[in-house]
Amino acid sequence: MADTSNADFAADLIGTHLVVGITHVDHAGNAVSHEQFHGQVIRASIAEGVVLVDSAGKEHWVPLDREAFRPADPGAYTLKSTGETLVDPEWLSTWTVHPPDHH
Numbered sequence: 001m002a003d004t005s006n007a008d009f010a011a012d013l014i015g016t017h018l019v020v021g022i023t024h025v026d027h028a029g030n031a032v033s034h035e036q037f038h039g040q041v042i043r044a045s046i047a048e049g050v051v052l053v054d055s056a057g058k059e060h061w062v063p064l065d066r067e068a069f070r071p072a073d074p075g076a077y078t079l080k081s082t083g084e085t086l087v088d089p090e091w092l093s094t095w096t097v098h099p100p101d102h103h
Contacts (some may be wrong), residue, residue: 009043014101016090017041018052018069019077021060024097035080038089050093069093073101 022035037060039052049063062068069091077086 005064006046006064009069010046010050010064012043013041013050013069013091015041017088018050018091018093019072019079019086019088019089019094020052020060021094022097023095025099027099027102028096032082036079038079038086049071062095068095 006079008009017038018041019038020036023031035098037052039054039060040051041050041091042059044064049061051059051061053059070093072089072092074088076086077089077092078084079086087100
């Protein structure tokens with residue numbers, strides 16, 4: 001059976017302004033790089049995840065995991081990566097990417 005709460009959440013994201021922060025870590029858990037982007041959510045579904053398009057027209061993808069999304073407090077947000085200031089985005093999403101396990 002499909003998870004209707006996730007489907008409803010996906011539908012609610014469409015058309016909103018999303019700010020994403022991704023931290024890449026090494027095997028020891030040390031941050032090795034950071035990535036930030038933002039844009040309007042153009043597609044979101046359980047099957048596809050969340051797709052947003054930035055101001056340059058580039059599409060970005062993140063998984064649909066409700067726990068990684070939180071409503072943004074009203075105000076200005078400055079991206080550390082670019083210095084760009086965003087005003088009143090609806091959502092923030094943060095992720096930590098770990099390297100594959102050694103075998």
